[in-house]
Amino acid sequence: MRRRLIVAFLSLAVAIIALYGVPRVLMVADLVHASEQQYAKRMASMVGTVIDQGGGSGTVNEKLLGGLIIYGERVVYTASDGTTVVAGSDVDADDITGTSIVRSGGTVDFTRSGEIVNERISKAVTPVIAIGAGLLLIAIIAAIQLARSLSRPFLRLLDTVREIGRGNLRPPKQHLGVPEARAIDTALRESAQTLEDRLRREHEFASNASHQLRTPITALRLELEDLSLWPETPPVVRDQLDHAVREIDRLADAISQLLEMARGDAPGATTFEPLAESLHESAARWQGQAHSLGRTIHVAPMTGDLGDAPAAASQIIDVLLHNALTHGRGDITIDAERRAEYVTVRVGDEGTRPRGNAIFQRRPHRRSATAGEGIGLALSVELAESLGGHLLLDGASTTTFSLMLPARG
Known part of the structure; x- marks a missing residue:
């Protein structure tokens, strides 16, 4: 300028x-x-x-x-x-x-x-x-001084924008001599205030929702544990109750991870678990639904030790399996390989590959109250990036998702 x-x-x-x-x-x-x-x-x-x-x-x-x-x-x-x-x-x-x-x-x-x-x-x-x-020399000096005087308020506006970008939604006020610059500064501060109010409401909602959900989940878990300890409970039912308790624990972990994401943290980034074991558990959880649809989930043989991956990765695998069962066709295959400090997990089915990457975008207008369509893959992409990885759509002719995650061990 x-x-x-x-x-x-x-x-x-x-x-x-x-x-x-x-x-x-x-x-x-x-x-x-x-x-x-x-x-x-x-x-x-x-x-x-x-x-x-x-x-x-x-x-x-x-x-x-x-x-x-x-x-x-x-x-x-x-x-x-x-x-x-x-x-x-x-x-x-x-x-x-x-x-x-x-x-x-x-x-x-x-x-x-x-x-x-x-x-x-x-x-x-x-x-x-x-x-x-x-006169030309005077004009040069006057032009430089005038340009500095007119651009100085906008440079201060740039500092304000940078402060807002760093997360300071209440930057210090500055004296701006140009009316247009003052109008822009006022609009920026009003937008920052609106953004701060919205973030505060979202954080409060996430905290309240987490608290309201944890209480009945904890009560339900205690009831199922108490029921599994009854002498009258058959062993087969006790095994199913133990399985239900584990699923409730996973639900509680998912709620905690969503709350951490709402606060801007990396959920489950410090908790690692064996990846091969986690993949087999995910396949077992969804195998029953796959059989009811006349389909099968295959876990390909793993070559070498996959090591440990962030525990929150199981949430992403569940979303990919649910997406394959809901929108895909044919059998579902899960395989993984490790290279250096990263591991790649592929979840694919026999359906035709979607065009572009629009499936990773949030589509609230298509989301239902029960299925949550339109947000699962978008949330998985955000979760993968918060874990230091990436979720991509492979270039194969069939639908195949690749999840890259940091691994250790």
């Missing part, structure tokens, strides 16, 4: 100086040239008068004419009988000449050197050029 202001101001200043100075220079040069022409005519008339007062052509000689001129001038007297008397320097093409008729007979040609005329023109236009150069 500052550079553009300087260029614009200087362009305007140069245009004004040029529109004033160029005609002025030309006018001064014409005045000097016209003055020299008048001078040549007067000098020719004066020489003719001297010749008349001196007694006519008989007294005219080079010495007499030379005493009437200075350096750069030339006088030619042509008598009535054709006799010519010359005094002074040679004639050039750009010299100025004035002619006068002598009363006693003959003519006088007075010539003024063009070099002297040009010097007089140069001296006359030099002040005009100097004034133009001075």
Whole structure:
């Protein structure tokens, strides 16, 4: 902005100086040239008068004419009988000449050197050029100062925007002299206040929802544990109750992770568990639903030790399996491989690969109260990035998701 202001101001200043100075220079040069022409005519008339007062052509000689001129001038007297008397320097093409008729007979040609005329023109236009150069220098200084003055409020606005970007939604107020900058600053602060209120409400909602959900979940878990300890409970039912308790624990962990994400933390990033075991557990959880649909979930043989991955990764695997069962076709395959400090988990089915990456975008208008469609994959992408990994859609012809995660062990 500052550079553009300087260029614009200087362009305007140069245009004004040029529109004033160029005609002025030309006018001064014409005045000097016209003055020299008048001078040549007067000098020719004066020489003719001297010749008349001196007694006519008989007294005219080079010495007499030379005493009437200075350096750069030339006088030619042509008598009535054709006799010519010359005094002074040679004639050039750009010299100025004035002619006068002598009363006693003959003519006088007075010539003024063009070099002297040009010097007089140069001296006359030099002040005009100097004034133009001075005005241009003043314009440069004024342009720099004006550009700094006009851009300073917007640079302060840039600092305000950076503070808001760093998370400080209440940046310190600054004095801005430009009305437009003050209006922008007011709008920024109002937007930051609105954003702060919205974030506060979201954090409060997440905290309240987490608290309200944990209480009944804890009560349900205690009831199931108590029921599994009854002597009348058959072993088969006790196993199912233990399985339900574990699923409730996973639900509580998922709620805690969502709350951490709402606070801007990385949920489950510090808790690791064996990845191979987690993949088999996820496949077992969804195997029953797959069988009810006439489909199967296969876990490919793992080559080498996959190590440990963040515990929250199981939430992403569940979303991918649910997505494959809901929107995919055919059998579902889970495989994984490890390279250096990262492990890649692939979950694919036999359905046609979707076009583009629109499936990773939130689609609230398609979300239902029960299925949660339109948010699962988007939430998984955010969760994967918070764990230091990525969730991508492979380029294969069938639908295959690749989950890259940091691993250890």
